[in-house]
Amino acid sequence: MADTLTPTALTLKDIAREAGVSLATVDRVLHNRPGVRPDTVRRVKEAIARNSFQPHVAAAELARGRARRFAFVMPSGPNPFMQQIEAYLGEMAAWLSARRLKVEMVATDVFEPAALAASLEALSGDYDGVAVVALDHPSVRAAINDLVDAGTKVVTLVSDVPSSRRHHYVGIDNIAAGRTAGALIGRLVGQRSGKVAIVAGSQGLRDHAERIFGFNQVMATEFPNLSVLPVLEGRDEDERSEQMLARLFGGHADIVGLYNVGAGTQGVAKALNDKALSETGRDKVVFVGHDVTALTRRLLLQGLMDAAISQNPGHEARAAVRVLLALARGEPILSEQEKIRIDIVMRDNLP
Amino acid sequence: MADTLTPTALTLKDIAREAGVSLATVDRVLHNRPGVRPDTVRRVKEAIARNSFQPHVAAAELARGRARRFAFVMPSGPNPFMQQIEAYLGEMAAWLSARRLKVEMVATDVFEPAALAASLEALSGDYDGVAVVALDHPSVRAAINDLVDAGTKVVTLVSDVPSSRRHHYVGIDNIAAGRTAGALIGRLVGQRSGKVAIVAGSQGLRDHAERIFGFNQVMATEFPNLSVLPVLEGRDEDERSEQMLARLFGGHADIVGLYNVGAGTQGVAKALNDKALSETGRDKVVFVGHDVTALTRRLLLQGLMDAAISQNPGHEARAAVRVLLALARGEPILSEQEKIRIDIVMRDNLP
DNA sequence: GGTGTTTTGAGGTACGCAACTCATTTTGAG
DNA sequence: CTCAAAATGAGTTGCGTACCTCAAAACACC
Structure with a gap:
């Protein structure tokens, strides 16, 4: 009758016991820290997979300490669509602050590749994630790749740069x-x-x-x-x-x-x-x-x-935040959820 | 340039200091526990509002200890739409388990008011939240109201019972x-x-x-x-x-x-x-x-x-879970996000 | 003023994990 | 076999909240 979709919760301690190692070693494996023999890594990963262990996000988030910072790089100027995206981010304020997430807006001339690239370069190191309404241009691509190399998670928003190594694209086909x-x-x-x-x-x-x-x-x-x-x-x-x-x-x-x-x-x-x-x-x-x-x-x-x-700007704004958060946490992305659909809007189904 | 959307994070301790009371009293106010003078309640709530304080969800979730349980009451029988909703819940397994959420499916004959009402009554007390594909019938309405009175959060899914006191409806107009x-x-x-x-x-x-x-x-x-x-x-x-x-x-x-x-x-x-x-x-x-x-x-x-x-079954499944979770946590609901849109799907925008 | 009741303070424990230190064991090169 | 380097164990601390206990203070009432 009642069919459970979720297994019982395990903790890191259980995994350590399962793998026959200490908590410290599990921690090293989990965070790709050096100093673990390949064979031990394998044993730990197997134990994790075997029990389909998922770290408790709440505990992980709490233990991290510092808040995560995301930047949204968007075109300056009075573009109503972009203003809507900003407005929806504002509506998420309570949601964001309850998760100790900081989202900042960075305005830039998006039609000027050099300016956009410079804006992106300036963010390096300060942010855990960046969402950018990008221009498909070599210098922008290079700036995105630099961010990625520095460990920052990058998603392109609305307009993609497929040739870059951005982690995700949030927008329509x-x-x-x-x-x-x-x-x-x-x-x-x-x-x-x-x-x-x-x-x-x-x-x-x-x-x-x-x-x-x-x-x-x-x-x-x-x-x-x-x-x-x-x-x-x-x-x-x-x-x-x-x-x-x-x-x-x-x-x-x-x-x-x-x-x-x-x-x-x-x-x-x-x-x-x-x-x-x-x-x-x-x-x-x-x-x-x-x-x-x-x-x-x-x-x-x-x-x-x-x-x-x-293309539902509210969905795009929220999806960008969720994807950046999932990437930063190392969680899988619910691709079906984050996919932006092409909506046909006529008078009778105006949202 | 960089415009922050989120204020600096405060903790309960800060609120206690602000209000001139102890942590214990803030805790009592926050959870509507008895034994606090109305005047003190007011002072604490003012301090919370003045600083727009948000409890850290991660910390709250961790401190709770026990996992939350949600039930999805859906029609038995081979309805492809309902099967899709179940499938999408299955895809969320990792997401759910990382949050220590348990989601269970309860199949029932949804065309039989008495059977549906009985299924709902049987859930009382065991679950933090219930999502139900409801039939608009007096006995079903009564069962929903009983659940609500028992403290269970209830959302109707796909088909509403507007006359009940369900907390939310997830579905289209x-x-x-x-x-x-x-x-x-x-x-x-x-x-x-x-x-x-x-x-x-x-x-x-x-x-x-x-x-x-x-x-x-x-x-x-x-x-x-x-x-x-x-x-x-x-x-x-x-x-x-x-x-x-x-x-x-x-x-x-x-x-x-x-x-x-x-x-x-x-x-x-x-x-x-x-x-x-x-x-x-x-x-x-x-x-x-x-x-x-x-x-x-x-x-x-x-x-x-x-x-x-x-009406995007995936979105409905996820929205139902998110709404139940937000209700259980006492968080505000992102109504724009949880609203189900009427999608027009033609050959060229098939999802 | 004394009594009993209500309100408040102070403090502790636990949750699961990140991040760190330091001691100990194992390994491999010479 | 020796010794340094690498790998691992054991342990600690802290994140912010929930939930609990116990004692102290404030209050109401007669």
Whole structure:
């Protein structure tokens, strides 16, 4: 009837007895301290494995003494998505302090590889873990590797640097996100034929480029009725995005879909709204973008926007902290838990 | 630059000094033990609040000694969704044992109020917390309230009993889920007119009834081109669902959408597939259901199913454990973290 | 003022582990 | 076999809290 999922708790003392060694030796093995013969190491590890022993996290944490320090390196400037991540970290304050964890924010110009690399280098030695919204650039990669070599745990957040030796990436698969956006637009457009516009910040940004790649993939293979127009690079700026888009609408009467890859949503929405006002009775342009912010929430409720591809900033913030903590403690990571899902948000499932 | 989110750590000793009392008195206040004058209680609580003191969870956990026991009361029988929840709890084994938490599964006939209530009553006193997939029935409600009165923390899982005094509900808003399903079908059907079929387990099940309610709401107000057919009650059985649906397809040539509210997916898919085979060239029926299982995953990839409304069983399992733990420890609950989102899963964002 | 009761202080032990010291034993090289 | 180096044992201390005991102080009541 009642089926227990957890074995009885053992302590280090039990393991020492099992392995026929002293507590000190078990401790040395457990923390990779030198001065233990390979054969003894093996015996101890076997005893640990045989009993599937887990050190009591509470006891370990208490015995450590010093608090753990984590740094979050994030872009400076008014990016609503990043502000949300910060806000969620703030909401965790009680949770963090009950565990004696210190989390600090470090703002830096994330579009400037040298500045970002310098910010990372400056953290060396002072922190147990670092989460960074990274730029995929050789100097940034080198800075990350240096941190790792110094024993600091590093996770990349939102934007990955796969070629580095970071311990973990907390964020979505952007190619799949782009595919999802494409499938949504294709399906929501329905039977109609026409053109689809894309507005991105820059194709030089890894996540934007990946999203566009996935988007085009789906469009080409599944929706022959739709043709994709060249990507507009709005630099995530409202005005620039609006102007480029307005010009595009002027030149193409048969645009049925619009994919906004990055920010600059305010401008995109304005251009789209102006178009809608001037052409009463026509079919609506299907508009899909990214992230649930105060603005996109409003646009979804108004019906101007049809869907937002979201990556739950709260989950990302918490996952980053949990992963850093697990790495620092040497605990296994609950990969299923820390995986960031691609959320499709429409008006009726707005969180 | 570096902005700390967490204050410096204090200990109970500091609070005692601050309040001008002894450690013993602080301890009495903290644990609501008797024998402290109201005025002294106030002084101590003020000192705690003034310094926003948080007991060190690790120390508290270690000092407790005994392990915490949680029970998960879930339906017996081969329900894939419930099996997934169990599987995810199994994956947490290391995490649980490192925290000296014991989680036990209790299987019971969840469709039988008396049996469920008896199972719950039997747990009284033995557990620190109970998670239960509940049935909304007076005797179940009474059993839950008895547990709560006995000091056991109770969370309802997947299916709520709002009228009880359970501490928390871990699950989705099923009305919103139904609305989401409706909006999806309406949007994916596009310009076409026609009828929409609904297959549910039973309208007596609270979650099914709520989903249907939300679904009809959206259909009535937003998609005048679609008319909803009477609900088929398939009792979550494959054969019965298939037969009822096949008959319905026979009687109505213009069905353009299908909403499967519960299980019995295998039968629903078979009926739908048979229909598709017999009518080449016709427009596809838009099919939306619930939960990502091995089966729905396959149907999504095949294109027979268009979207699944999902409630991430892994997240629900973990959230239930975390909430029970936080409740038992007296910690605040990270409501944003524990909230279960309504996921829209299509082929390209299959998790 | 004396009585009994309530409130408070002081102190101890235990929890399981990290991190350290120092003495002792084992090992391997010469 | 000798001796230094390496490996191991034995033990201590401290982390911050829970929980307990016992004595002292403050209080209420007559």
